[in-house]
Amino acid sequence: MSATDTNPPLARLGRLMRDNPMIPLVVFLILLIATLEVMRPGIVMPFRGGRDGLISTFWVGNLIKFAIPLAMLAACQVLTMLTAGIDLSAGIVATVAAFVCATLSSIWGVAPAVLIALASGLTVGIVNGIGVGLVRVHPLIMTLGTGLIATGCLQVYQRLVINAGAEIPGFLVWLGTGRTLGMPNGLYLFIPFAAFVICLMRFTGFGRILFALGSNERASMLSGVRSWQVYLALYALSGLIAALAGLLYLGIIRQTSLSLANPLLLPSVAAAVIGGTSIFGGRGSYAGAIVGALILRVLDTMLTLLQMPEGARTALFGIIILAVTALYVRITGSR
């Protein structure tokens, strides 16, 4: 690994991986799944005797089902990280959206509830955008602060609707828990969503401006980019995505809680980072983040299968995130 500079074939490998950051990620994901198969033969391919190669849709479906909300929140991180920002309010926004939707749909019906839930996410995003774009507060602080405010608002709101009861809209349950051909229905939402994000990043002017702002903000502003408009749109979009992820997560978990999606926040940052998005801006890919989210979920399964005490599992999770990122930095030679 450290000998990449002296060894020509290895150096070439390093260059190949630098040009195609997806290769080591996918290889790592496959290795992880292979290890899982060794640990618990049959988890990936239960019918290996007769019908070789038929994938057990149950486990893979489950894996994908739980990776989807994580990957959606990772989209918030990837998009904001492109401009050297971060969105630490994403987890709380998702929770707020889920809670608002669940409580309001029993009072006002499903459609207004969903709209208000998305609007609340959009609001937090716009506030973030104003802070980051117009007042130029550090995104870490701004999103942390709005997250704190949103948590407080959620708690106050919860006491207002404490008697209303919760009702989870049927179509969210269908999206969250239903299956088509063994695959989770969440993919109906996620595939168009992922295509949208990837196209946004690759083929639109907005995406190019995000990369430009992250590479060199001053240069792009001198070239005529009105950065505050971009930041406002970016953080508003991020809030909207987080709210959408929260709605989907509500359908998966089918329960309301005041900290529903909060535990997803730090893993979403981890997924984006593992996926090769630079926290300093200017470089990143959403496809990588999706693979990152899958890797995290496979790791989760693996550590659960090992039946270790919870502490060891959490610690190992952290060590693996660090190891993967360090290895990635070494191989691709970038930060």
Next chain:
Amino acid sequence: MTEALRKHAWTMGLLALLVVLLAATKLIQPSFGGPGLESLARAALPFAFATAGMAVVVIVGGIDLSVASMMAVCAVTAATLMERMAGVPAIFIVLAVGLGMGLLNGALIVVTRVPDIVVTLAMLFVWEGVALLILETPGGATADWVEDSIRGPFLFGWLPKAFLIIALVTAAIWIPIRRSKLGLSIYATGSDEMAAFRSGVAVGRTKIAAYGICGLFCGFGGLSLAALTGIGEPVPGPYLLASVAAVVLGGVVLGGGRGGLLGPIIAVFILRIIRTILTLMAVDPNVTTIIEGTIMVAVVMLGTAATLRSARR
């Protein structure tokens, strides 16, 4: 020169705000005095140490997301050790554990060249897991004199012991470092890593040392947590967000190189006293969270706007 003036102006402003808030508390609750101040200082104890540690790391140009988890590790270590052995050696072991964790954080950042925020994010999980491994459920015990050491006033009726501990510990650790070569290196590395490197500062070692100091403060934070509750609690508290908020409020610039430790610690007291005032005014504790967040965002917005204006001039 004007820069130094501006920096001190911020700290002075915070101090004035603190005095105003204390006066406001006295107005709202005329009986507010020694005991009120004492419980305020006691509640601020773990926050102050977390903030001091975070401030050092932010000054060096990094950020440590794992402070709360490290404090949890130190708290459970303290509680398990004090159940079995004398208090004094246990305290030293806990501080050594804190220092060791911080040094490891720093070493990993320097060696792997992964951004600080990612390394400490990963270490947040690691230390959280370690705390759970040491103590699965809240338990253990602390020596009585340790608990007594942070309770009650010192000498005069109005100076809480907890406040004295914060002042002494922070001064004893930070002032010698600030005056030494290490302190200069920390500020140099924080303001421009490349320039510091080219002027011969051992950037890597400085960073590791700064994270070590942060770990040491987390050791004190963990000890005060154990002393406050009398047991060890393996689940990290809300100290990460609070410490970042206090550091920024305290005038330390994210990105490094500017600010000190006095401002952030005053900021901790400001944030705590706002909470006290709102409680005294019988405001819903949940609204308190909203107000705290709003204050934090507003202060940072004002601070950034002021910096921008002075930069344009």
